[in-house]
Amino acid sequence: MAEGSIKSARRVFEVLEYFDRIRAPVSLTQICNQFGYAPSSGSALLKSLVQLGYLEYDKRSRTYLPTMRIALLGSWVATDLFGGLNILRLMEDLRDATRETVVLAARSDLQVQYVHVVHSNEALQFAVAPGTLRPLAASGFGRLLLSAEKTADIEATVRRIDARRAPQEAKIDQRALMADLQAVRDQGFATSDSRVTPGVCTMGVLLPPTPFGRRFALGVGGPSARITSKSMTILGFLREAANIFDKAVKQASTTCD
Template identity: 45%
Template sequence: MARAVKSAIRVLEVLELFDRLQREASVGEIARELGYPLSSTSMLLANLLEMGYFRHGPDQRTYFPTPRVTVLGAWIEPLLTPGAEIMRMMADLGNETGETIILAAPTRDQVQYVHVVPATTTMRMHVGPGTMRPLLASGLGRVLLSAMPQEKINHLVMRHNNGPLATEDRISNSALQRELAAIRTKGYAVVLRGVTPGAGLIGMLLPLELSGVPLALGIGGWAKEIRLRQQEYLQLMREAIDRHLRRDLRSAA
């Protein structure tokens, strides 16, 4: 990673924190959640308040992002703005399943969780927007790989196998190709032993792209629950995609 500029990183981490909280928060809570010094957090929020990106809560002790934050990057990808069909789809799935709903996209040799709807169950997995997972060794990574050209997959496998972790974690390209072929045939992937111990996930490709890259939708939770409710979750995902996304594509045709 290039040399980090601390203040720039902190601004983005504060915005990501509010994306997870989706409510007002005090300086003390923000500092505690992010591990920042209280004085630095107070100064940072005062600057964002002065610039119009944050406002005070009713008690003048809490902070909340203003609509200026909402529209700042809306021009980049309208699909991800609040109220967009993809966001409604994820909210619906969250309400129907109670599980963590994940929208993921590839970035180099990683999978990034672009948007996450937190689970509402008592026992839940804790992941947030910006979470990164290995493209070659994660459930949603394999789903995204299934949409990529063979040459790119070969390149990723070769680079991984020639890297520092190759001796312990070498990937068989032929075995990977068989797995990707199965995902393409079935239209989904189920992982019951993922990157997070005890976690499981069901993932499938979405019928659209984000700035030219494929998107994957995932339902994540405890592996036992994913196993028991696999067919139910698959049906809910297919219905949600058809209701929210394929309808839009048909309308645009």
């Protein structure tokens, strides 16, 4: 095996094991100082792990944090982020109750990422892979996560998205976006019917804040007609799951205090 391949693989595990030791978000500078990486090499490595869905990037603090995709490499992720709650079991229970695909989503810079997916057992299902990225301002889960942010922060995000848009892409209608986000806040959930994938409808709720300031959205996706026909039932199960999540995080916080 080529020395370069071994070196690249070693660096990946060095970084993941470093997260497991310190159990906190870290910056590019910290990673480079810890392992003596050149900034360009460290940046390329971390961006690759974000692209693959193993890390998420927080633009505000300029820090990286592991996603649920590597929970087995660092059990503290599930413990510290979710108050000891078995989030995978919660998602499986939600899948069984709704009979639809369940998604746990989080913001990753200007996109939203499906950090974990539990697929439906139905033949016709929302077949999406963990690590999938969706546009932050143009997807249901993205708008759900944006709804938790302050107006000034949302406006700054919109400016950054518009600055990176392709020439043929239209600018975001900020007034319409703000109205949509307010509607999400008022009703406490978000739906997206064929917004990104034709024929697919998703419903989601925002989960309570977790340690390190991370926010997650929990939702269900499937064929539009099927989701629409049982939307209120699905919403009830989503809210029940969010309440279980909230109690676990609060209990863990009380225990730590």
